[in-house]
Amino acid sequence: MRVSDAELMAYVLGELAPPEADRVARAVAADETLRRTAAEFRELLDGLRAGAPEPPAVHWGAYGTALRARLAKRRGRSRWGDWRRWPVPLALSASLAGVLLLLAVQGAHGPAERQEAAAVDEIMLGQRLDLLRDFQVVERLDLLEDLDILQSLGPAPGTREG
Amino acid sequence: MEQSDEALCERVAGRDEEAFDLLVARYQQRAYRLAWSILRDAEEARDLSQEAFIRLYHTAGSFQGRARFSTWFYRILVNLCLDARRRRRWWRAVGPVERDDGSSESVIEQLPAPEVDPTEAMDRQAVLARVWRAVDGLSPQQRAALLLQVQEEMATADIAAVLKCSEATVRVHLHRALMSLRKTMGKG
Numbered sequence: 001m002r003v004s005d006a007e008l009m010a011y012v013l014g015e016l017a018p019p020e021a022d023r024v025a026r027a028v029a030a031d032e033t034l035r036r037t038a039a040e041f042r043e044l045l046d047g048l049r050a051g052a053p054e055p056p057a058v059h060w061g062a063y064g065t066a067l068r069a070r071l072a073k074r075r076g077r078s079r080w081g082d083w084r085r086w087p088v089p090l091a092l093s094a095s096l097a098g099v100l101l102l103l104a105v106q107g108a109h110g111p112a113e114r115q116e117a118a119a120v121d122e123i124m125l126g127q128r129l130d131l132l133r134d135f136q137v138v139e140r141l142d143l144l145e146d147l148d149i150l151q152s153l154g155p156a157p158g159t160r161e162g
Numbered sequence: 163m164e165q166s167d168e169a170l171c172e173r174v175a176g177r178d179e180e181a182f183d184l185l186v187a188r189y190q191q192r193a194y195r196l197a198w199s200i201l202r203d204a205e206e207a208r209d210l211s212q213e214a215f216i217r218l219y220h221t222a223g224s225f226q227g228r229a230r231f232s233t234w235f236y237r238i239l240v241n242l243c244l245d246a247r248r249r250r251r252w253w254r255a256v257g258p259v260e261r262d263d264g265s266s267e268s269v270i271e272q273l274p275a276p277e278v279d280p281t282e283a284m285d286r287q288a289v290l291a292r293v294w295r296a297v298d299g300l301s302p303q304q305r306a307a308l309l310l311q312v313q314e315e316m317a318t319a320d321i322a323a324v325l326k327c328s329e330a331t332v333r334v335h336l337h338r339a340l341m342s343l344r345k346t347m348g349k350g
Contacts, residue, residue: 009333009340013311015318041340044293044347048312051290055198055207063190064183067212074216 001027003034012041167231175222186215189232192314193239199309200243202298210246214239229323236310237324244302289347296346297339304339307332 003011003024010016011024028034165173165181167188173181193214198207217238225234297305303325310316310324322329 005337006330006333009337010318013318013333013336040344040347044340044343045312047286047290047293048297048308049315051287051294052199052313053294055195056204058194058204058208060190063194063208063212064186066208067186067215070212071216071219074220 001030003027003031008034008038009041012038012045168225168227171218171222171225171231171234172227174219175225182215182219185218189235190215193235196236196309196313197239197243199313200240200302200306201246206246210242211239214242217242230320233316233320233323236314236316237326240306240310240324244306247302292346293343296343300339300342303327304335304342307335308339311336 001023007016007020007024008028011021011028016024028038165184167185170181170185174185190211193211194207197211197214198204201207201210214235218235221238225231297308300308306325307321310321311318316324318329318332321332325332325335
């Protein structure tokens with residue numbers, strides 16, 4: 001009866017269920033080579049368990065201190081690592097924040113200031129109603145800031161008074 | 163009442179430093195001894211056992227309690243040690259091996275003697291010492307399986323979980339390891 005290496009090892013370690021253990025036990029008893037192998041395996045395992053070499057001594061206080069230092073350093077590095085792992089979303093967030101800031105600053109020149117500017121325009125227009133006769137000038141109200149220049153101009157060619 | 167390893171691990175997942183310190187205290191000696199047994203280098207064993215605890219801290223949330231904590235932790239540790247051995251194995255393929263006592267042995271000297279001195283064969287302590295030296299020459303998987311069996315007294319099912327292989331594969335590793343070691347006893 002053939003016994004595989006895995007079955008023999010399970011038998012030596014006592015890990016076989018009863019029906020299987022009985023079958024392997026009979027096969028081992030009937031085969032001199034298997035019997036000798038199983039016996040030597042048990043002897044080796046017993047000897048290894050009893051005579052395991054001990055490692056060089058360690059100062060456990062220093063071990064614990066070194067471990068905590070490494071852990072603290074790793075935690076600090078992992079925060080940086082998290083930051084570095086997200087460059088694209090971070091750049092997008094920064095861009096969006098910049099755009100929002102820009103809009104906020106532009107909006108700071110708010111409704112009150114715009115109303116004020118419009119009132120000034122109206123006053124200036126009211127003071128220079130005579131300019132309305134020259135429609136081409138009226139079309140270019142942004143030139144009101146250059147009134148002194150406009151006043152020096154003569155009427156536009158092709159226009160009639162009255 | 164002392165908390166279980168699994169309960170402490172759950173607290174570590176919540177960044178409980180006291181729970182982490184308790185787990186370290188419970189496992190530091192075993193972790194260091196197992197690492198040293200695989201690596202045979204005290205400094206590297208300290209380094210990698212500490213690294214295993216750091217990984218435990220950062221990944222405690224992934225321990226879902228399906229296996230025992232020791233199985234889960236030893237898997238982290240053994241993988242670190244086996245990776246380290248694979249990285250340095252080709253460096254030491256032909257060079258001398260430095261031991262912790264400062265002496266060195268060439269690869270040739272590490273090979274078991276082809277014939278056994280009869281007087282030495284009768285000295286059990288000397289035989290076992292030679293057997294343990296021969297453990298150094300096993301493949302990483304065979305060595306890890308054997309150490310977890312004889313030093314940590316783990317069941318085959320737990321060893322399989324640590325090494326991420328089947329129980330049958332663990333038994334084959336053990337069988338081959340013991341067949342190799344039999345030769346150092348002048349048997350087989």
